[in-house]
Structures are given as C-alpha cells and as structure tokens.
Amino acid sequence: MIKMFTTQLTGLFKRIYDKQEFEIEDGARLLAQAAIGQGNIYIKGHGEMEAVTAEALFGAEPLPSAKRYDVSTGLTEADRVLVVSRFSTDEDAVELGKKLADEGVPFVAVSGLVEGEENLVDIADVHLDTKLIKGMLPGDEIGERVSFPSSMAALYLYFALGFVIREMLEEYEE
Numbered sequence: 001m002i003k004m005f006t007t008q009l010t011g012l013f014k015r016i017y018d019k020q021e022f023e024i025e026d027g028a029r030l031l032a033q034a035a036i037g038q039g040n041i042y043i044k045g046h047g048e049m050e051a052v053t054a055e056a057l058f059g060a061e062p063l064p065s066a067k068r069y070d071v072s073t074g075l076t077e078a079d080r081v082l083v084v085s086r087f088s089t090d091e092d093a094v095e096l097g098k099k100l101a102d103e104g105v106p107f108v109a110v111s112g113l114v115e116g117e118e119n120l121v122d123i124a125d126v127h128l129d130t131k132l133i134k135g136m137l138p139g140d141e142i143g144e145r146v147s148f149p150s151s152m153a154a155l156y157l158y159f160a161l162g163f164v165i166r167e168m169l170e171e172y173e174e
Contacts, residue, residue: 001137005147008136013156015131024157027108027126028164031080035065035165036172039078042069046093049084051151052110052158056082063162064169075100081107082161083124086150087133089116097123110157112150128157 017024034041043066045053056063067073069081081100085093088111100107101123109124112133121127130153135145 004137008147009149009152012131012136012153016129016153016156017160019131020128023126023128024160025164027128028161028168030106030108030125031082031161032165032168032172033106034078034080035169037078039076039080040065040067042067042073042075042079042081044069044081044083044093044096045154046083046085046090048151049086049110049154052082052084052154055155055158056162061162063165075103075105077104079105081105082110082158083107083120084110084154084158085120087112087114088120088127088129089114089118090120091118093120094118094123108161110154112153128161130154130157 031041041063043053043056045051053068056066057068083093083096090111097107097109097120106125108126109120110128111120111130113121113129114133130150132150132153135148137147139146
C-alpha cells in the first residue's frame with residue numbers, strides 16, 4: 001500500500017507542476033508584489049490546510065512578509081492573500097474570496113477544483129488546483145477511495161510558490 005501511495009503522490013506532484021507551471025509563476029508574482037512593496041502576504045488555511053499557514057510562518061524557511069490572516073486583519077492595497085482550502089467550493093473560503101474581491105485585495109487560491117455555483121476559481125486572481133478531489137487509492141469496499149492527502153498537495157504548491165517568490169525577491173534586490 002505504501003508503494004502505491006508513493007507512486008500516486010509522485011504522479012500527483014508531477015501533474016500539478018506540468019499542468020500549472022505558468023499559473024504558479026503568476027501566483028508567485030502576485031504574492032511577491034506585497035513582499036516587494038510595503039505589504040504583507042496573509043495566509044488563510046481552512047481546516048487541514050492550516051498546515052500551509054504553519055509552514056509559511058514557523059517552517060525552517062518562513063515565507064518573507066507572511067502573516068496569518070484572521071477576520072480582524074485590516075488589509076491595505078499593498079497586501080496580498082493566499083487562501084487555501086480542500087475544495088474550490090468551500091463555503092468559508094468562497095465567502096472570504098468574495099470579501100477580498102469586493103475590497104479589491106488581490107488573492108491567490110489553492111484548492112481542489114470542484115464544479116459548483118460559488119467557486120474560488122471564479123473570484124480568485126489566480127487559482128492553483130491541487131488536482132485532488134477524491135481519495136488516491138482503492139479502499140476495501142467496491143467503489144470506495146481512500147488516502148486523501150490534500151494538505152500535502154497544498155504544501156507542494158506552497159513550496160513551488162515560495163521558490164518563485166524568493167527568486168523574484170532576489171532579482172528585485174539586485
């Protein structure tokens with residue numbers, strides 16, 4: 001089972017990069033605007049996606065200008081937000097996305113793309129798809145899928161964004 005999981009996970013990461021290389025750069029560029037300017041990159045992880053917030057703030061290589069977003073955060077035009085949720089239809093994430101869009105605050109969303117009336121894809125400046133909307137491995141029951149590493153996919157995208165943001169900041173400082 002571990003070997004199958006590893007194979008599936010490796011394939012997932014490859015699909016994410018192969019299909020979204022340019023979107024990752026666009027998202028990093030948008031977020032880097034805050035770090036280059038006088039703003040902050042606020043991160044809001046919903047549910048298990050709080051792992052991305054923890055990595056950005058407390059990991060071995062914290063993201064420059066990163067701060068935790070909460071409802072009391074007063075945003076400025078120089079700020080950017082990274083919204084991370086399991087699915088693109090997550091009600092709380094969509095609600096936050098609408099609020100940011102109404103206030104004119106650019107944001108990047110990371111989530112598994114699911115069809116739905118209200119969707120982060122429609123309101124985010126850049127949406128990055130985790131490509132994960134169901135379990136990766138067959139379960140014991142017929143039709144059952146298990147192993148849903150959504151936070152791992154989101155962390156992969158976070159690290160990809162972070163690499164590009166740091167490159168942009170280094171170029172800007174030269």
